[in-house]
Amino acid sequence: MECTVDGLKKVRDNLDEEIVLRITKLDSKPGSVAGKICVTDGNEVMEAYASFRMANAISSWAIREKSLIKLIDYAFCEIDNKQVTHKERLIEYSPGKFVFSFDVVDIESSEIRVVSFGVVAKSLHSDIIQDKVYIFSGSGGIQPSKSQYTPFKSKWEILASKNMVYNIQPDDVGFPKIVLDRKTILEVSEMEPDTFVDVVGVVTLVGLTNVTCKDSGTLIKRRTLCLGDESGRSIDVCLWDSKAEEEGSKIYEKFERGEKQFLCVKGGKISEYNGRSISVIGASTVLLDVDLEIVASVRAWYSVTLDSTSFIHVTGSSGSNLAVRTTTISEMMGLNLKVMESSDTYRITANIRDIRIDNFSYPACTRVVNGRQCGKKVSSAGEDVWFCISCDSEIQEVDHKYALHVCIEDSSQYVWAIAFQEAARELVGLPAQDFASMRDENYDVFSAHLDAVRSKVYTLKVRCKLESYQDSEKMKFYIVGLDV
Structure with missing residues (x-):
């Protein structure tokens, strides 16, 4: 035009x-x-x-x-065309109140975020498709961008209104797939926490998904992987929530098949946990083996230096679900008792000495809040009615989740540990609801199943943490999964 x-x-x-x-x-x-x-x-x-x-x-x-x-x-x-480069999920931040945002880029690589609320947010979330090109027109507003949520340099963000008009256009290869201000991992290690950063590197380790508890008490999924680049450094990258399951599962499956992967993270947030790590949050974009010049450069570097590359890890430990090293129970307890508040994960070869069968699961809330299950423990409020304090609501159906107390033993010592949902299911081989039904309906079969679980030798990933309660300290042990 x-x-x-x-x-x-x-x-x-x-x-x-x-x-x-x-x-x-x-x-x-x-x-x-x-x-x-x-x-x-x-x-x-x-x-x-x-x-x-x-x-x-x-x-x-x-x-x-x-x-x-x-x-x-x-x-x-x-009237310039815009390509949607990142689409976040629809968030219900209060009952009946929604917010949705997405990032767009033009053919000159200029980026801006579009934010919407209420019915506009629901409509845009339903219609907007990531990587598609649109013409946006009509009235709207503008507001200062929130630097803690915006993964690129932009002073303003568009506030979409109900009068916004958007029409999808044919795909255009002239648009950039992603706009990067790439930093090496060495540069990341020297940057301030809470800074958004773009990194590209080779995946060297991938952990299993585990469930952690936020300060608010909400359960959230996390998967940790390790990324290295040509600066000779490597760093933990933590995938949270849906990204741990969606992008994380794809990365894990390829890693298990021995495929070498090159990951591009836009808008990762630097964390000072255990030195430096990168958190992939809702505003972040993850692209695997994308056709970019910088990715090709890192791939070429790695193919040449594959046999001689030895990364210096800038994160204090390789994440709570990546084992630091193999040890015995006795050595693990001795090491961690000397390091206050340590939360390292160790690889232990042990058998199951005992399992507490009285309260190995709890009824959990099934209400979905902000795209994920609440999962908090609920209490009975009558026949077929449960009450969740966290959601402040009554529900009719519950989901049974594991909190399995097991005694693990090797040649040096034994210790009691807790295995939550995914780790417990790996050990038992059944969902918590099915295991509880087996105990209540056919105890002989249940007992035989327990004997089978206890008869095996496992390579466990055990996390250790010194916790304080009522002015006293106690070392707690958590099984975060099997090391297969």
Whole structure:
């Protein structure tokens, strides 16, 4: 699309028709009663103060210099195509209240985030498809971007309104698949915590998914992998929530097959846990073996240095579900008692000496909040009715989850440990509900199943942590999975 011939003359003549111009300079702030702009039709330049309505329309689309704009009834709308590079999930932050955001990029690699609320959020979440190209038009608003949630440099973000119009366009290979401000892992190790960072590297380790408890008490899934690059450093990358299951499962399956993978993370957040690590959160984008020049460069480097590469790990430990080393129970207890608040994970070869069968599971809330199961323990509120304190609601159906207490023993010592949902299911081989039904309905079969579990020798991943309760300290042990 080109500028309208004699477009500025038509603007001065106040002609009632569509006029296309190009912005050469923009100085408009949200909330201002006017905005200063410079536009051209290719032959002449006009500098003027736009009215409040016009300034709002310009600001609402964060139009950059050299953008083409369409002037209709004294309002500006951006007409450049945009490709959706990242789509977050729909979040219900309060009963009946929703928020949804997605990131877009133009053909010149300029990025901005679009945020929506309420019915607009639900509609956009249903319609918008990641990696597709759209033309966005219509009215909206603009607000300062929230740096703690925005994984790229942008002072503003678009606030979508119900009047926003978006039309899907044919795919365009001219759009960048992803815009990266890539840092090496050595550079990441020297950066401040809570900084968003883009990294590319080779996957050297992948852990199993485990469940951890946030400070709020919410259970959330996590998977830890290790990423290395040509700086000679490696770092833990933690995939959280749905990313632990979706992207994480694909990475794990390929790793188990021995396939070498090259991972691109955009908008990972630097954490100072155990030195430095990277958290992949909702705002982050994960691409595996993507066709990018920088990925090809890292792949070429690794293929040459494969036999001589030895990474220096910048994270204190390889994550709670990646075993540090093989040891005995006695050595593990001795080492961790000397390191206060340690939460390392060790590989132990042991058998199951005993299992507590009275309370090995608990009824858990099945209500889905923000796309994931609440999972907190519920109490009976009558016949076929349960009450969840966390959700402050009654439910009719519950999900039984493991909290299995097992006594593990090797040649040096024995210790009691707890295995939660996934780790317990690996040991028992049955869901918690089925195991409980077996105990209640056919104890002979249940007893034989227990004997079979106790008859095997396992290579366990055991996490150790010194916990404080009522001014006393006690070492707790958690089985986070089998090391197969």
